[in-house]
Amino acid sequence: MLKYALRRIALTIPVLIGVATLVFLLIHLVPGDxxxxxxxxxxAGSDVEDLRARLGLDRPLLVQYERFLRGLVxxxxxxxxxxxxxxxxxxxxxxxxxxxxxxxAVLVSMVIALPLGVLGALFRGRAxxxxxxxxxxxxxxxxxxxxxxxLAILLAVKLGWLPVSGSGTxxxxxxxxxxxxxxxxxxxxxxTRATLIDELRELYVTSARARGLxxxxxVVAHALRNSLIPVITIVxxxxxxxxxxxxxxxxxxxxxxxxRLLIQAINFRDYPLVQGCILLIAVTYVTVNLLVxxxxxxxxxxxxxx
Amino acid sequence: xxxxxxxxxxxxxxVLAAAGPWLIPYDPIKxxxxxxxxxxxxxxxxxxxxxxxxxxxxLALGARVSLFVGIAVVSVSAVVGTLVGAxxxxxxxxxxxxxxxxxxxxLAFPGILLAIALVAVLGPSLGNVVLALVIxxxxxxxxxxxxxxxxxxxxxYVQAARAIGAPVTRVLGRHVIPATFSTVSVQATLGMAGxxxxxxxxxxxxxxxxxxxxxxxxxxxxxxxxxxxxxxLTIVPGVAIALLVLGFNFAGxxxxxxxxxxx
Numbered sequence: 001m002l003k004y005a006l007r008r009i010a011l012t013i014p015v016l017i018g019v020a021t022l023v024f025l026l027i028h029l030v031p032g033d034x035x036x037x038x039x040x041x042x043x044a045g046s047d048v049e050d051l052r053a054r055l056g057l058d059r060p061l062l063v064q065y066e067r068f069l070r071g072l073v074x075x076x077x078x079x080x081x082x083x084x085x086x087x088x089x090x091x092x093x094x095x096x097x098x099x100x101x102x103x104x105a106v107l108v109s110m111v112i113a114l115p116l117g118v119l120g121a122l123f124r125g126r127a128x129x130x131x132x133x134x135x136x137x138x139x140x141x142x143x144x145x146x147x148x149x150x151l152a153i154l155l156a157v158k159l160g161w162l163p164v165s166g167s168g169t170x171x172x173x174x175x176x177x178x179x180x181x182x183x184x185x186x187x188x189x190x191x192t193r194a195t196l197i198d199e200l201r202e203l204y205v206t207s208a209r210a211r212g213l214x215x216x217x218x219v220v221a222h223a224l225r226n227s228l229i230p231v232i233t234i235v236x237x238x239x240x241x242x243x244x245x246x247x248x249x250x251x252x253x254x255x256x257x258x259x260r261l262l263i264q265a266i267n268f269r270d271y272p273l274v275q276g277c278i279l280l281i282a283v284t285y286v287t288v289n290l291l292v293x294x295x296x297x298x299x300x301x302x303x304x305x306x
Numbered sequence: 307x308x309x310x311x312x313x314x315x316x317x318x319x320x321v322l323a324a325a326g327p328w329l330i331p332y333d334p335i336k337x338x339x340x341x342x343x344x345x346x347x348x349x350x351x352x353x354x355x356x357x358x359x360x361x362x363x364x365l366a367l368g369a370r371v372s373l374f375v376g377i378a379v380v381s382v383s384a385v386v387g388t389l390v391g392a393x394x395x396x397x398x399x400x401x402x403x404x405x406x407x408x409x410x411x412x413l414a415f416p417g418i419l420l421a422i423a424l425v426a427v428l429g430p431s432l433g434n435v436v437l438a439l440v441i442x443x444x445x446x447x448x449x450x451x452x453x454x455x456x457x458x459x460x461x462x463y464v465q466a467a468r469a470i471g472a473p474v475t476r477v478l479g480r481h482v483i484p485a486t487f488s489t490v491s492v493q494a495t496l497g498m499a500g501x502x503x504x505x506x507x508x509x510x511x512x513x514x515x516x517x518x519x520x521x522x523x524x525x526x527x528x529x530x531x532x533x534x535x536x537x538x539l540t541i542v543p544g545v546a547i548a549l550l551v552l553g554f555n556f557a558g559x560x561x562x563x564x565x566x567x568x569x
Binding site: 014015016018019021022023026027029030031137138140141142143145146149150152153156157164240241243244245247248251252262263266267271274278281282285286 | 407408410411414415416417418419420422423424426427428429503506507510511512513523526529530533534537540541543544547548551552555
């Protein structure tokens with residue numbers, strides 16, 4: 001296992017360096033002068049020169065790159081143009097709300113998906129299964145930037161049950177978490193149904209039933225538990241989609257997280273902050289993928305020997 | 307059945323995009339401020355937007371944007387991805403390793419994150435949206451084709467072509483790449499849905515098509531400010547996106563079933 005883990009980590013390092021390089025190059029893709037773009041066309045020449053020096057853009061590219069990498073290793077992502085504070089601090093303040101929203105979305109998706117998947121498997125081919133399958137298909141096809149406003153119209157505007165936007169209370173979590181978790185819920189429901197149908201065909205299920213266990217107990221205590229392994233793997237693999245989804249969900253519901261910060265930074269042409277947010281999301285995604293792979297190899301020894 | 311339903315959804319949108327200006331007697335850009343936010347009526351079937359513009363006419367023009375982005379992104383990504391994947395898989399060695407690392411780095415950015423970053427620095431426009439989506443889009447095709455080519459290059463007819471001294475370009479062009487067409491066509495059909503949602507997402511965030519040109523994403527974004535007084539502004543473009551995406555997903559699934567009966 002240790003050998004596999006070390007090999008997998010070694011493969012991740014060049015990817016992380018590649019990600020950092022691409023993020024570093026982003027600011028150099030700005031058409032014209034990035035400092036001029038940040039300050040606007042009416043800015044004085046001396047101000048532009050000053051900002052260019054502050055961003056280090058007046059130095060050779062390789063020197064800038066070395067400085068960027070050294071900064072990353074030290075946890076220094078530069079200074080935000082808009083807030084005039086360290087980028088790492090701005091992102092750090094918004095990490096917890098984003099993590100909370102992502103966790104709530106995963107929780108909501110599992111709460112919706114597991115009963116739907118189980119009902120689909122138990123009543124396979126019947127009306128209940130068709131309803132559950134259709135609901136999951138609709139969930140997959142509804143983009144979150146539409147589902148969010150729709151849920152807001154129904155549950156906040158028409159019924160007045162939930163706040164439209166903002167954060168602070170548990171009620172504020174419901175709409176963003178449901179919006180962010182819907183697509184994952186649809187995917188997990190389909191996966192749970194498919195794996196549970198396979199498990200229900202296994203001999204141990206027949207044996208449990210023959211020993212007099214009730215259908216519910218057989219499904220919940222035995223078959224469902226075994227069918228959850230691939231479902232949990234999908235959750236891990238889909239965390240990247242959840243992370244990207246936070247950008248739109250946080251924008252819709254004015255959630256004070258990293259996704260909203262990224263869009264605000266883009267609107268203010270705060271390129272150091274844009275670079276910081278992109279880097280953080282990409283590195284989190286790579287790290288989560290690494291952890292999922294390691295967890296999977298730990299659970300299934302066959303993977304280590306491939 | 308689903309495949310046919312999907313095809314019907316797609317055809318309806320294509321007809322709306324192609325014949326919209328002749329079928330709908332309203333200018334999608336012309337404003338009628340006294341009538342702003344009016345709901346659906348006999349004159350305006352889907353109602354009017356926040357500047358009094360006919361929603362059906364804007365939906366038709368927005369359909370052109372969605373379909374253009376879908377076709378442009380999918381066709382360029384498929385061609386680039388197929389070529390890169392075929393070269394990596396067929397030549398192997400250092401070429402495969404180097405191209406593989408480039409793909410790994412691009413895949414390290416989840417979903418449309420890299421597209422958001424690229425459009426953020428390049429500036430919001432339809433051309434930059436297509437460019438950004440192609441930059442993230444070709445990798446999926448390259449991965450898929452590389453996997454196929456690894457199998458195909460070991461087949462006897464390919465070995466025979468190499469044995470009689472056919473040059474690499476001929477082996478790839480005549481024997482290897484055509485064997486990947488069915489897989490690529492399924493991926494391309496499903497990719498249309500992905501590209502359309504991606505464009506709408508970018509436009510929704512203000513990073514895509516700029517006003518006054520309508521895009522389904524910008525229409526949805528504008529509707530956000532009128533959830534209370536004019537929910538049809540949000541519902542109409544959302545239904546259009548969902549149906550078109552569903553249409554391409556159904557068509558892609560059906561195509562996959564037809565091309566691979568074991569699936």
